[in-house]
Amino acid sequence: MNRPSHRRDFLRTASAATLSALLANRPEPVLGQEELDTARRAATADAVIVLWMGGGMAHAETFDPKRHTPFRPGMKAAEVESTFPSVPTVVDGLSFSAGLERIGRVMDRGTLIRTHTAADLGAILHSRHQFHWHTGYEPPVSVAAPHLGAWIAYALGPRNPAVPAYIDIGQRYEGNGEAEELKAFQTGGVLGAEFGPFRVPDPADAVSVVRPPAGMTPSRFRARRAAYEALLAASPIGTFGSDYQKESMLRSLENADRLLNSEAAGAFDLATEPEASSKEYNTGRFGLGCLLARRLVEAGARYVEVTTEYIPFLNWDTHDNGHTRAADMKRQIDAPVARLVLDLEERGLLDRTLVVLASEFSRSVLVEGKADRRVPNQVEQPDELQELAHFGHHRHFTGAGSVLLFGGGVRRGHVHGETSDEKPYTSITPPVTVTDLHATIYHLLGISPRFGIITEERPFYVTRDGLGRPVADLIA
Template sequence: MADSLFPTRRDWLRLSAVGTVGVSHSGWLGALAADTAKQPRRHKSIILLWLNGGPATIDLWDLKPGHENGGPFKEIDTAVAGIKISEHLPKLAKGMKDIAIVRSMATKEGDHARARLVGQTGYTPQGAIQFPALGSLVAHEFDDATADLPGFVSVGGGRGGSALGGGFLGPRFSPLIVSGGRTRFPQGDDEGNGSDLRVPDLGRAAGVSTAAQAKRLELLAGLEKGFNPGPGAPVADTLRASVEQAVRMMRPEAAAAFDLDDEKDATRDAYGRTTFGQGCLLARRLVERGVSFVEISLDGWDTHQGNFERVKSLSNTLDTGFAALLADLKERGLLNDTLVVCHGEFGRTPKINGQAGRDHWPASWAAVLAGGGIKGGQVVGKTSKDGVQVEGDPTRTPDLIATVVKAVGIDPMKQNMSNVSRPIRIADPAAKPIKELL
């Protein structure tokens, strides 16, 4: 009994709550590694391509050729007769059959921070209520405590989005941030190359060998036996569960999800060697492994000056990554189970300002959806000839969010208890899913 401090096989089975077979000889870490079989997919996933700063959707998805607001970009035909998009999105034009464009987005917030909050939670800030990000809501719905990977992963963190987390759902549903090692996404032509995408603290600390790490985890598992407050101690239980999940993620097999070197060069090239493109590739690897919600941020859309040059360059990055993602998902039979959503916090002024720029414009803009079983190859809603207003019924952020969650099988009217002890629905009660898409 002298060695009782060290965990037995039964101990780590109990601790890790992973029912598995085949215990390797290298302790806790190694033992957990036996459970490497990919989990079957039990739910759909969402990939959000977040165009940070507010994209000029009038230069992407809803051009106004011939009007003075239109700017220099030309429209091109797409794979769907009658639908035209920007000439700088040629790859997406080819994939239009899977894509739906919502041209009737109309929202109220014109300030970046507030609009981002509304865009990502579906709610206008109210008092002390901490609204969770959509990703947290989805991760919460599809929660699987035994999964190797967390339910919500955010690529390109630190762009202010990292502050948006689980809200009243708690940190367990906050995004796992895959950072690019920078505080902000690079602007303009320096779009990174994706080589620095990593999960903070996933690897061992410097100077700690694999063997030492395994031993440390064994010591930890043994010491855990010395503290047992008994039933009804949720803080202790969830803390243990979090450590165990982190340990599972540290296993080489799970951590490999984040290793893009695993992919063929041709695949990596197809996505574009930008941080955004490689982030899209990472998103595919993650949804393949059952992650419910992946958010990839592409910054630089706040084009108050030199709009057309910047949008042209960003369009190329977006077109390459987005189109490759759709093609890859399709090829792997994942597109029907993976909804890809692409938008930012608002659109930009149809009127071009004195510095060839466009300013903030929430009143009329476009969002794009693809896959996930939604009806592609169509345009929903329209804007006026000058692009200044939505003609017909406007689509609000809650409508978009209700559509997105409904597409993956979540009831938008489901309630969660909030931090102010008031139940809050996943989407605002007034939300109406866009029926044309479902």
């Protein structure tokens, strides 16, 4: 028997054995075939588009407006409620915040959840709540928790073998202070690399991700693939991982090759979209991402996520200039979201495509007029507001939040839940948690909330501990 000759060899061998055990065998489903078949037969959706309002979208400034308090120099901070007037929607009795009129006109096709609450994670930090919302598990987790899109890809497989089942649009990593945290929840996790996201950082240049660079000859392309496979072989998974994990990495390459050589790659080329149909989407990166998502679902994508992009202190991360930046964000999302819903409907896809608009948490006004200095990066707000930059909703808030659902078997023209009219506008009817929201999404797709795998010799489920329950009031 060969034994390590000294301590360093022993540690290397022990580390390899540990990692190999963690990445051990192909994950197998927990449920029996009969229960899987029963869930599939109940499915009302085949695809999902998640529209991610990264950074914390304030509910009282968007889909749950309160009393309008316009800005005036010298006003008391305690006076601030909603900084926009409310406007009626197509649904009787339902109003949205000004700037969301277009979405309001399609709410007869969907449901508004007003009591979506985020978990108590100890610290209300973006990375923790983004991870929780996308995986269904509260960090830290001993298992490499798969993303919602990865679970869906694993459970249902591709709708079109040439199109990646899980596609992520709009999130760049370069220059982002939380890049590693963002990558942590954009992964196939324990399911393997083949179920991770196909990333499209810039939808305006989406065609570049399915087309070799200029001057790239076929032979040079093959050489690069061979070099990449050599790098994979030398990586920790290539060296210490299980056969399944290694094969999954190679299958992800094969899937990419299949896409590059298919007609479906044309769906990524927004230049082929007629100007008449693309005009309303052209409000920026997010709007073009919505157009790309529609084209990809048409081509057979299973799960597509489009983000307004999380960058600290920009976009929906309204620690300062809350009113001004919320107005700009509404300009970016209003027309594209409404057009996406109408386009899917006109193409006969809305009934079987679930569209979800959500954020990691909401925001509240600074009730006491000043920031809590124990909270990192919190902007101080004076008792009297002299500058428009101090006007708006700034502080992270988990007691309520808005989620929109369209198509895919949800109720139409429906409002679920109620929040208080007094600060801090918290949920006053039973909340919809991340766990039960995910259970509802899975149920509509025909995936049992108790679906899972055996990993590290124990079950791991699509909803936390398999305890998610679909919210019946949301389902048509």
